[in-house]
Amino acid sequence: MRIAVIATCLGDAMFPQAVKATVEILERLGHEVVFPEAQTCCGQMHVNTGYLDMALPLVRHHVEVFADAADVSVAPSGSCVGCVRHQHAMVARRGGDEGLARAAEELAGRTYELSELLVDVLGVTDVGAYYPHRVTYHPTCHSLRMLRVGDKPLRLLREVRGLQLTELTDAEVCCGFGGTFAVKNAEVSTAMLADKMANVLTSGAEVCTAGDSSCLMHIGGGLSRLRSGVRTVHLAEILASTEQGTPARDVVFDTAEVGESKGVHP
Amino acid sequence: MTTDLGMPTTAPDGVGFLRGTESFPVAAHRALADTQLRRNLGHATRTIRGKRARVVAEVPDWEELRRAGEAIKADTMARLPELLEQLEEAVTARGGVVHWARDASEANAVVASLVRGTGADEVVKVKSIATQEIGLNEALAEQGIAATETDLAELIVQLSDDRPSHFLVPAIHRNRSEIRDIFLRALPGVDPDLTDEPRRLAMAARAHLRRKFLSARVGISGANFAAADTGTISVVESEGNGRMCLTLPDTLITVMGVEKVVPRWSDMEVFLQLLPRSSTAERMNPYTSTWSGVTPGDGPQAFHLVLLDNGRSNVLASPEGRAALHCIRCSACLNVCPVYERAGGHAYGSVYPGPIGAVLSPQLTGISGPDDPNASLPYASSLCGACFDACPVRIDIPNLLVQQRAASIASHRTPTAQDVAMRTVAAAMVSPARFRAAERVLGLGRFAGRSGRIRFLPYPGSQWTSARDLPAPPAETFRQWWKRTRGSQS
Ligand code: SF4
Numbered sequence: 001m002r003i004a005v006i007a008t009c010l011g012d013a014m015f016p017q018a019v020k021a022t023v024e025i026l027e028r029l030g031h032e033v034v035f036p037e038a039q040t041c042c043g044q045m046h047v048n049t050g051y052l053d054m055a056l057p058l059v060r061h062h063v064e065v066f067a068d069a070a071d072v073s074v075a076p077s078g079s080c081v082g083c084v085r086h087q088h089a090m091v092a093r094r095g096g097d098e099g100l101a102r103a104a105e106e107l108a109g110r111t112y113e114l115s116e117l118l119v120d121v122l123g124v125t126d127v128g129a130y131y132p133h134r135v136t137y138h139p140t141c142h143s144l145r146m147l148r149v150g151d152k153p154l155r156l157l158r159e160v161r162g163l164q165l166t167e168l169t170d171a172e173v174c175c176g177f178g179g180t181f182a183v184k185n186a187e188v189s190t191a192m193l194a195d196k197m198a199n200v201l202t203s204g205a206e207v208c209t210a211g212d213s214s215c216l217m218h219i220g221g222g223l224s225r226l227r228s229g230v231r232t233v234h235l236a237e238i239l240a241s242t243e244q245g246t247p248a249r250d251v252v253f254d255t256a257e258v259g260e261s262k263g264v265h266p
Numbered sequence: 267m268t269t270d271l272g273m274p275t276t277a278p279d280g281v282g283f284l285r286g287t288e289s290f291p292v293a294a295h296r297a298l299a300d301t302q303l304r305r306n307l308g309h310a311t312r313t314i315r316g317k318r319a320r321v322v323a324e325v326p327d328w329e330e331l332r333r334a335g336e337a338i339k340a341d342t343m344a345r346l347p348e349l350l351e352q353l354e355e356a357v358t359a360r361g362g363v364v365h366w367a368r369d370a371s372e373a374n375a376v377v378a379s380l381v382r383g384t385g386a387d388e389v390v391k392v393k394s395i396a397t398q399e400i401g402l403n404e405a406l407a408e409q410g411i412a413a414t415e416t417d418l419a420e421l422i423v424q425l426s427d428d429r430p431s432h433f434l435v436p437a438i439h440r441n442r443s444e445i446r447d448i449f450l451r452a453l454p455g456v457d458p459d460l461t462d463e464p465r466r467l468a469m470a471a472r473a474h475l476r477r478k479f480l481s482a483r484v485g486i487s488g489a490n491f492a493a494a495d496t497g498t499i500s501v502v503e504s505e506g507n508g509r510m511c512l513t514l515p516d517t518l519i520t521v522m523g524v525e526k527v528v529p530r531w532s533d534m535e536v537f538l539q540l541l542p543r544s545s546t547a548e549r550m551n552p553y554t555s556t557w558s559g560v561t562p563g564d565g566p567q568a569f570h571l572v573l574l575d576n577g578r579s580n581v582l583a584s585p586e587g588r589a590a591l592h593c594i595r596c597s598a599c600l601n602v603c604p605v606y607e608r609a610g611g612h613a614y615g616s617v618y619p620g621p622i623g624a625v626l627s628p629q630l631t632g633i634s635g636p637d638d639p640n641a642s643l644p645y646a647s648s649l650c651g652a653c654f655d656a657c658p659v660r661i662d663i664p665n666l667l668v669q670q671r672a673a674s675i676a677s678h679r680t681p682t683a684q685d686v687a688m689r690t691v692a693a694a695m696v697s698p699a700r701f702r703a704a705e706r707v708l709g710l711g712r713f714a715g716r717s718g719r720i721r722f723l724p725y726p727g728s729q730w731t732s733a734r735d736l737p738a739p740p741a742e743t744f745r746q747w748w749k750r751t752r753g754s755q756s
Contacts, residue, residue, distance in 0.1 A: 007744045009695070013705045014737065016744035035748045040701040046692055048649060049684075050671025054692040061696045090665070094586075145651035174604050178648025183729035185291050185646060187298050190733040191608045192648070221734030224719060 001122070002032045004070035006111070008080045008213070009041035015213035021240035022076045022114055025127055028240075036069045044083035047091060049180045056095040059088045063103050066111070072121060073111040076236045078143025078211045079179075081113040086146055113143055114236055115152040115211060125155045131241045132162030135233075136205035138196070138219065140212040141174050153211055153235055160238060168208075169199045177218035193222045200230060211235045276632035277577035282370040282401040283429065284577075284631050286615015289642035294609040306441045307610055311601045317547035318598060318656070325543065334536045335659040339592035342528060343582060349494040349527045350573060356497025360559025362569040369576045370400035376572055377402060377486065377519055378409045384517050384568075386411070386483040392501060392508040393417035394488025395433060395595060396521050396574055398617040402486070413486065414478045416507040418471050425452035431611025431619060433597040434545050439610055442467060475507060485515035485566065489522040490541070490594070492571075493531040499571065500534065500556040504546060512555050518566035523574050525582075525591040537594060540658035544596035577630030586669040590626045592659045599653035599663060605646055614646065615639050621653035625666040633677040641677060644670035705743055 003026055011019040023033050043058030062084070066073050075081050085108040092101035118124055137157060143149045157165055176182065176192025183189075196219060200208045208223070210216050213234055220232030277284050286293060297303055322328055342349060354364040367373035381389055389406065391397065391413050403413045403424075415424040419437040423430050426448045430436030437445070446462040453474055460470055490502045499520055501508050512518060528537070542551040560569050581591050600606045600620030611619035616627035624643040633641045644667050653663040678685060694700040720736040722728070730736060742750070 009701075012744045014739055016740050016742065016747055019744040020747060035745075035752070037745065037748075038698045040695040040698060043692075043695070046688060048668060048671070049688065050644070050668065050673075050675045051685075051688050051692070052668075052672045054688060057696045058692060087668075141648070141650035141652075145655060172652075174648050174650035174652070176604070176648060178650065181645065181648045183726055185294065185605070186729040186732060187291065188294050188605050188608055188646075189648070191298055192604050193733065217736070218734060221730070221736055224735040225721070225733065 001072065002034065002070040003117070004034050004036055004066055004073040006039065006042070006066070006073055006075035006077075006080060006084075007035065008075055008077050010213055010217075011076060014217070015234065018076045018213050018234035018236045021234065021236035022074065024240045025114075025118075025236060026074070028128065029122065029124065031122075034070055036065045038065045042075075042080045042083045042088075043091070044080055044087070045179060047083060047087050052091055052094055055091050056097070059091050059104060060097075060100055062088070063100060063107055067103060067107055071110065072117065073107070074114055074117045075111070076114045076211065076234060077213065078113050078140050078147055078149065079214060081111055081116075082142040082146035084108050084111045113147055113149060113211060114239075115143075115149050115156055116147065118156060118239075119152040126159035127156065127239050129160040129239045129241055130162050130243045131160050131238045133207050134164045134166055134205045135207045135209055135238065136166045136168045136200060136203040137171070137235075138168060138175060138200070138208055138210040138215065139171055140210050140215045143211045144172060149211070156235070156239060157209070160241075161243075163238070166203045166205045168203050168205075170195070171199075175215050175219050177215045179214070182218060189218075190222075193218060197222050197226065197228070201228060206230060207238075208232050209235050209238055275577070275580040275583075277399075277630045278369050278371060279631075281374070281405070282399050282576070283617045284399060284627050284640075286612075286639045288615070289639050290609070290613055290615075290646040291642065293613040293615065294646070297610045297613050298608060300610075302441070302444075303439050303610055304608065306439055307607055310435065310438050311607045314547055314601045318544065318601065321543045321547050321549060324549075325539070331536060331539055332658055332660050335540050335594075336592065336661075338528060338533050338536060339659050340589075343525070343588055343591055346524065346527070346582060349529055350524055352494040353492055353497060353527050354573075356493075356495065357499075357559055357569075357571050358497075360497050362497065362559040362571055365570060365572045367572050367574050367576070370574075373400050373521060373572050373574050373576070374402055374405035376570075377521065378406055378411065380517070380519055380570055381406065381411050381484050382409065384484055386517075388412050388414070388478075388482055389484040389486050390478050390482040390511045390515065391415050391420075392485070392487040392503065392511045393420045393436070394486070394521060395430075395617055396488045396523050397486065398430060399523075400521070400574065400576060402521065414475075414482075416475050416478065416511055417503070418468065418505060418507070421471055421475070422448055425449070429612060430617060432600060433595045433619075435597075439612070475510075479507075479510045479514050482511075482515050484517045484519065485511040487512060487518065487520045489520050489526050491534060491537060492522060492527045493534065494527050494529055496531045496558055498531055498556050498558040500554060502538070502541060502551050503553045503555075504548075504551055506553050509553050509555050512557065513565045515566055517568040517570070518557075519570045519572065521572045521574055523576075524578050525593075541594055541596055544594075544598040544656070544658040577632075580632065581626070581629045584629065587625070587629050587666060587673075589661050590622065590629055590666055592661050593622050593626065594659060596658055598656040598658065599661075602652040602656045603647075604650065604652070605648065609646070614643060616643075621647060621663045621667070622661070625663060625670050628670050628673065633674050635677050635679065636674075636682055638677070641674045644668075644674055702745065705745075 007019045043055040046055035088104035089101040175196040176189040216232040365376045422437040432438040442462040542548045606620040628640040694704045723731045
């Protein structure tokens with residue numbers, strides 16, 4: 001299958017390791033991955049901050065870039081796919097562009113979050129991964145309640161050799177990120193993060209994973225500040241890891257604060 | 267061009283409680299520092315969340331019921347004027363009197379003159395959010411009429427000169443030792459040896475309220491539902507105090523937001539299954555009172571229904587916001603909201619707190635500009651979506667929040683710093699070349715320590731780094747990696 005990868009603006013600029021891992025998993029499974037280079041951002045930040053008019057050209061740009069790029073599109077992000085699937089047509093309609101709304105709906109119908117693509121479209125749960133660590137999984141709100149990915153990420157994680165899954169108490173409660181919420185209501189956001197971190201720490205895991213780099217940036221940023229000894233790793237990076245190593249991996253937060261931890265790239 | 271039909275479009279300023287005095291983040295700051303409040307709220311919401319989940323799971327057709335509730339409400343809003351006239355006719359035919367109030371001031375004036383007309387200077391009240399919305403108690407007090415709240419939690423709030431912080435449990439922010447202190451301070455004739463045992467607290471309130479019930483000549487209530495076909499009003503409650511208010515006085519005055527009408531008596535079948543499980547997590551609430559007009563020789567002999575608009579027409583007129591009127595005030599969205607759980611109801615300023623309040627209050631009042639406290643309410647959410655899943659009538663609150671954020675921004679007469687920044691970013695994002703350039707000059711790297719961890723950023727980045735590190739940007743973006751490794755493709 002020809003698959004277009006949506007790097008997402010955050011993934012492109014700040015967390016490329018998750019996007020690289022997505023490419024590697026899909027290529028390993030024998031698919032052709034393309035990266036439409038004109039892509040920028042799905043517009044989620046604008047939509048969710050209320051700049052619906054400004055988001056209209058972004059939606060148009062996304063549709064133009066991806067409409068003919070491949071059979072399906074995939075992003076290692078529940079919230080970006082959530083925006084494409086549940087908000088793009090709304091933004092277009094609100095802006096009076098019914099044609100764009102229809103095109104956005106058509107594209108959204110074949111745009112998937114990574115775990116959805118693997119389990120629902122490609123029909124695999126064992127992607128040949130090896131990751132010998134204790135891991136807990138945080139279901140991000142948009143993957144859980146906007147996309148309804150359900151237990152797909154967990155089914156993928158259960159097939160990873162060497163991986164020990166530990167249960168996260170109150171897993172389905174928001175971590176407090178929420179995009180601009182994290183800065184506009186920084187204190188409430190931090191209070192929510194405190195409870196999420198407490199649950200991550202009591203889970204006994206070494207790694208907290210999720211399907212969204214944005215939420216992981218928030219949870220990982222808190223865990224790093226506390227020198228907690230627990231790090232955050234995107235689901236795609238775990239699934240891309242094999243006995244041959246973790247090719248896509250960058251150290252995001254160096255939890256021990258020793259030496260340089262600039263990214264290591266293949 | 268718009269035609270002014272003389273209808274006030276939004277609720278008036280200076281009367282009632284739909285708007286606080288400070289923005290949500292400022293009010294939340296205080297609440298977050300109150301450890302007792304955090305503990306009380308955390309305990310109460312966690313308990314009710316667990317119970318609700320259990321009783322909802324018992325109902326095999328819960329999703330169908332939710333869809334039925336949603337459909338009835340959508341139908342109601344689509345023909346609200348017609349249904350209200352039908353309701354007026356039915357109530358009038360059964361001996362009631364219907365009054366139409368465009369706003370809080372009119373509603374207060376109608377109620378005050380009705381009470382004065384009976385010669386009474388005291389009224390008993392069933393818990394009613396609509397009368398809190400319009401500031402009825404305060405308006406009556408100005409006319410020398412004392413109103414006594416008879417719902418236990420509402421009484422606690424009234425005695426402590428406090429504001430309610432939850433639909434169902436207005437004193438959810440209080441624990442029992444605080445309640446004991448309030449009773450000792452403010453409850454007339456209270457036993458000085460009162461303990462904080464729940465039963466003794468309830469008995470103390472009961473003794474006080476019984477005296478009020480037996481002497482009151484006027485009762486004032488809100489309404490949960492009003493069936494347009496039969497003119498039947500209903501109030502759903504747990505304590506039985508409402509039942510006393512609704513049956514003992516000679517005169518009953520009900521103040522009802524116009525959105526509470528439902529087309530048919532038989533629609534109650536749906537809502538009486540949805541409401542108790544969603545609100546108190548009970549299979550059925552202990553007291554459901556229904557009445558149609560007056561019945562000679564039984565109960566109040568005069569019944570007045572005040573239909574309150576107070577900005578509701580404004581909400582109804584907005585296709586993107588109208589669903590906020592579907593709310594049946596069960597409070598499930600408050601109980602599951604992680605923001606409400608930590609900030610509490612008072613932080614929202616309005617009598618409508620929580621996720622639904624964040625989308626209803628700004629629509630009822632309108633948003634006057636970036637400094638309007640209600641402009642901050644739609645942002646008091648991480649858009650986690652827990653409210654939608656809990657809502658018994660499937661109100662898509664996350665979408666309403668986004669729409670109200672747009673309304674908030676539309677109220678800016680001159681662009682704010684954020685508006686300008688967002689416009690610049692949006693412009694860069696439709697041009698791949700400019701986007702690449704922007705990525706390169708992001709330049710966060712210079713704030714990184716030796717470990718590649720950013721521990722401090724200047725404002726507004728400091729809002730992030732106050733509690734969270736940020737990784738330094740990678741040496742290579744994904745785009746650069748792709749070009750380097752697959753340069754020839756795509
Ligand atoms: S919005 Fe829904 S969940 Fe919230 S109080 Fe209203 S009916 Fe209940």
